[in-house]
Amino acid sequence: QDCTILVISLEEPEELYMRKLDAIYAGVPMDKIKHRKLERQELIKLRRAATYLRSKKSDIHVISGLKDVGPEQVASMVDQYSPRLVGIDGIHLMKYGDYKTQSWERLGAVCEGLRAICQTRKVTILGIVQANRQAAMAHEVSLETISFSDAIGQLVDTCIAIQEDRDAEKEGKKKLELIKNRDGKKGHCYIDWDLDLGIIGDTV
DSSP, X not given: OOOOEEEEESSSOHHHHHHHHHHHXXXXXXXXXXXXXXXXHHHHHHHHHHHXXXXXXXXXXXXXXXXXXXXXXXXXXXXXXXXXXXEEEOGGGOOOSOTTSOHHHHHXXXXXXXXXXXXXXXXXXXXXXXXXXXXXXXXXXXXXXXXXXXXXXXXXXXXXXXXXXXXXXXXXXXXXXXXXXXXXXXXXXXXXXXXXXXXXXXXX
C-alpha cells in the first residue's frame, strides 16, 4: 500500500534490511544479491524494482545502529518521518529510564510509552520480541512463553506468534497464530514463507 513505513532495528544492520527489500520487490534470492552473483535476467528484475520504488509516493525508512533507544526517541522519529506503520526489531532491547531496573519493569515502561505514541500520533507499531527457553522446549509460543510476557500480555492489543509446524514448513509455509486479540477472536493461518526470496505473504 502507499504508506510511509519506519523500521527501527536494534539487532540487524541497515544493509541487511535493504538487501531483504531488494529481494522482496525484485523476486531475486537474497544470497545472490549479497554475493553479487546475479544473472542477466535477475539484474533486469532489480532495475525494474528500483524503477517501481522510485515511482512510489511513500517511502520505507530503515534506521539501525542506534544505542539507548527508548519511547522518546521513537516518538521523535515518528514526528520526523510521519509513518503510518512503525516496525521495531527488538523491543526487548529498548531502554527506559534507569537501566538498572529489572528487565520486566523496563519493558513494561517501554510498552506503555509505545502505546502512548500509538494513541497520540495515530500510528500502528509492530514490535518483535523473542520467546524464552520454555517455548523452545514446548515447541509452541504462548503469552506465558514470551520473554517478559507479563508486560506484553497486559499492554499490547494484538500478539501474533510464529509457531512450529514441520509439515507446513516442508511445503514452504509458516503457521501464524493470534494468541491475543483485544478486539476480536483468536485464530491461526498459514502463509507462504521463503526468507531467501523475501516471501512472507498470504497462502492462496
